[in-house]
Amino acid sequence: MSIYITGDTHGDFTRFRPALFSPQTHLTKEDYVIICGDFGGMWDNGPEDEYWLNWLEEKSFTTLFLDGNHENFDLLSSYPAEEWQGGLVQRLRPSVLHLMRGQIFNLQGLSFFVMGGASSHDITGGILEPDDPHCKEKHRQLLLQGIPHRINHRTWWHEELPCEEEYHTAWTNLERCGWTVDCILSHCCPTSIQEDLCAGRFPPDSLTDFLEEVSHRCRFKSWYFGHYHQDRTVKKGFHLLYEEILLLKP
């Protein structure tokens, strides 16, 4: 049994085609491929979502994902939570599972603390409200000027950052396991790691600060995260993933 891990997919799962991800011929549903946020496979409930979720379901392996900032949280919240391997998941398909925030899972003998979410940085043009009578015009103008912006409940959701209850759940679960896990999975990363990576381009927020505290308190072997769209090890134990599909556990 093995575990693979990769970064943001944004609704494009072509990296899992057999020609690009050949190990799948030997995998079964007992093997896991984890996506570190910005899964994007549940975006507008349209035919494309349906096609790709069914396509993933037909794969030989089980797909696990944590949420990033670019997820449709309205749609995601319509799925019930259920217990799976020690933590809570939402099942989009029998073998396509959302690993919920603050949970600890036991996968193939390894423990994983999961904390999805992140701040969007592609919103310099702001968040438009769909019920604003000028929304369409503002959207058109911003597009013309090439200024990144998002529309509330259509391409951006307030829930991109965890709420108090999710932080509390995370804290309680980490206390319960004595602040010791094998791996930590997140979408963004601790504030100091983000500083090393981005040199001030992205400001800290409640989640990066929370993860910073976790990084000091918790004993862990490896931390995997996405969000910053590069494949590199930032410093010992902190692995940023994007398109690479890494073998985490052979």
Ligand SMILES: [Fe+2]
């Ligand atoms: Fe992303």
